[in-house]
Amino acid sequence: MFARTSAAVFLPQCGQVRNMATLKDITIRLKSIKNIQKITKSMKMVAAAKYSRAERSLKPARVYGTGTMALYEKAEIKAPEDKNKHLIIGVSSDRGLCGAIHSSVAKAMKREIAKLSGAGKEVMIVNVGDKLRGLLYRTHGKHILINCKEVGRKPPTFMDASVIATELLDSGYEFDQGSIVFNRFRSVISYKTDEKPLFSLDTVASSENMGIYDDIDADVLRNYQEFALVNIIYFGLKESTTSEQSARMTAMDNASKNASEMIDKLTMTFNRTRQAVITKELIEIISGAAAL
Amino acid sequence: MLSNGHPHAAWAHCSFGLLCLLQVFFKEANVKQIDVPTLTGAFGILPAHVPTLQVLRPGVVTVFNDDGSSTKYFVSSGSVTVNADSSVQLLAEEAVPLDSLDLAAAKANLEKAQSELGGISDEAARAGVLISIEANEAIVKALE
Numbered sequence: 001m002f003a004r005t006s007a008a009v010f011l012p013q014c015g016q017v018r019n020m021a022t023l024k025d026i027t028i029r030l031k032s033i034k035n036i037q038k039i040t041k042s043m044k045m046v047a048a049a050k051y052s053r054a055e056r057s058l059k060p061a062r063v064y065g066t067g068t069m070a071l072y073e074k075a076e077i078k079a080p081e082d083k084n085k086h087l088i089i090g091v092s093s094d095r096g097l098c099g100a101i102h103s104s105v106a107k108a109m110k111r112e113i114a115k116l117s118g119a120g121k122e123v124m125i126v127n128v129g130d131k132l133r134g135l136l137y138r139t140h141g142k143h144i145l146i147n148c149k150e151v152g153r154k155p156p157t158f159m160d161a162s163v164i165a166t167e168l169l170d171s172g173y174e175f176d177q178g179s180i181v182f183n184r185f186r187s188v189i190s191y192k193t194d195e196k197p198l199f200s201l202d203t204v205a206s207s208e209n210m211g212i213y214d215d216i217d218a219d220v221l222r223n224y225q226e227f228a229l230v231n232i233i234y235f236g237l238k239e240s241t242t243s244e245q246s247a248r249m250t251a252m253d254n255a256s257k258n259a260s261e262m263i264d265k266l267t268m269t270f271n272r273t274r275q276a277v278i279t280k281e282l283i284e285i286i287s288g289a290a291a292l
Numbered sequence: 293m294l295s296n297g298h299p300h301a302a303w304a305h306c307s308f309g310l311l312c313l314l315q316v317f318f319k320e321a322n323v324k325q326i327d328v329p330t331l332t333g334a335f336g337i338l339p340a341h342v343p344t345l346q347v348l349r350p351g352v353v354t355v356f357n358d359d360g361s362s363t364k365y366f367v368s369s370g371s372v373t374v375n376a377d378s379s380v381q382l383l384a385e386e387a388v389p390l391d392s393l394d395l396a397a398a399k400a401n402l403e404k405a406q407s408e409l410g411g412i413s414d415e416a417a418r419a420g421v422l423i424s425i426e427a428n429e430a431i432v433k434a435l436e
Contacts, residue, residue: 063319064311067381071345074375158313158385213343220331223347227371231383234313 023277026270030263037259043097044252051188051245054155058185058242065235068228069196077199077207079177084121087145087178087198088112089168090136091236092129093152098248101183101240102131104193108181112195113140124173128164128237145173156241161234165226176200182236183243189250191243196232201225305358306339307379310365312387317365318355325356326380328372329430343376350427352390352434353382364390366434368427395435402428 090109092102109125109132116123124145127133133147146167151160177199184194201222305322326337329351348370356362370384405424412418 057314060311060314060316063309063316064313064383067309067311067383070379070381071373071375074377074379213345216345220345220347223331224345224371227347227383 021269021273023270023273026266026273030266030270033259033262033266037256037263040252040255040259044249044256047245047248047252050155051242051249054238054242054245055185057155058238061235061238064231065238068231068235071228072197072199072204075207075213077204079197079199079203083176083203085173085175086116086121086123087126087168087173087175088123089126089164089178089180089198089233089236090128090132091180091182091233091240092127092132093240093244094130094149095152096131097251098244099251101191101244101247102129102135105181105183106132106135108193108195109136110140112179112181113143124175126164126168145171151237152241152244156234156237158230158234161237162230164233165230168229169226174200177203180232180236182240183247184239185242185246188246191247194239196236198229198232199225305378306337306341307377308355308382309380310353310355310382310384310387312367312370312384315387317387320379323355323357326382327352327354327356328382329353329367330372337372337374337380339378341374341378341380344374346372348372348382348384350430352430353384353387364434366390366393366431390434393431393435395432398428398431398435402432 088109090105092105096102113123113125123143125136125140125143126146126148127136127144128148129151130147130149133144137144146164148164148167175198177197179195179197181193181195183191185191204225205218205221305324306326308318308321308323308326310317311319324338327334328337328346329349330346331349332346334351348367350368351366353365353367354362355365365387366389367382367384368386370382370387372383373381375381402425405421405428409418409421409425412421
């Protein structure tokens, strides 16, 4: 991404093919690249600070998320195969320059949509993050249910997750089962696009293992489900932010390194051109003097 | 963790997790008993409790450890799950140890909320104030 941006700013010529660029051109280019290097370096610092904060708050959030999923795993709730209405929540953010974060989530979602539509099911998607909307609205516009903006600027809170869940529940789309697609944080240099299942009220209520859970009436179960939905969204948001910040850190680091390389090469060319100009002037003076 | 072939095993402990959004208080800890306040009433969870799901309401959670000591936490809301293998997950939106709450501040908040209740007609805002009253009442009751 960085290489493409710089090509749009500068003359799109590579070193060997260039016709005798003047010293002025090279100086201008050198100054621009040095500025860009400063910018990418500072972006890397900012991303590193945000990343360490996000990672620290991820630890309890992770335990919280796995605690929420524990019920569904222990009761082995599985959605019946013949249900038709699906929901996919894609979690990403608004800002770019973070590597393959948005495109990997979009790719996973497109694959799921294709698989489910091929099986004749109805799919709707919720985009958390403007970048996802940009990637998906042209080809899968009719599947989009909700778009969320202003994601990624500040660290995500439980309030954000509950706003998303409220919008989803208010939208009136009665999904039978769904999944949330997000980038799970593995380490500073790696993340993985993961998918966690979401179950609707009916699926949970009619699952066979629920019978062993005593004293549950519909109201309690609905409250519980809504709370669990918010928890899962919160978990996805937290993991996604951490992955995004670490990916941005890596991307900006690579960009700074590339910029340093370009600066070295250009400085070389600059010096060589400078010496060539001096030599040319000397030759002119000497041949002029020799002609007299 | 025993498989489903042993329905009536004698459990000595619950494997307990008390998690709130910002902190993990207990994680897979072995405890004797947990008292929780739920929407349908307060009840105590002992090992081999019947599996259940409940929604919490603002109140005090008391954890009785193996050695007999107990610690109290105030939770705002959340859910509690008791599974068949005697593991208990208490997911609270906010949970604080009881001694970090200030009785005077809670009383002041309660009075303020009660006086606000009279002046609000909007349904949603009314619900918000009612929740605030309930939470503050619970704090005051717990601290006294």
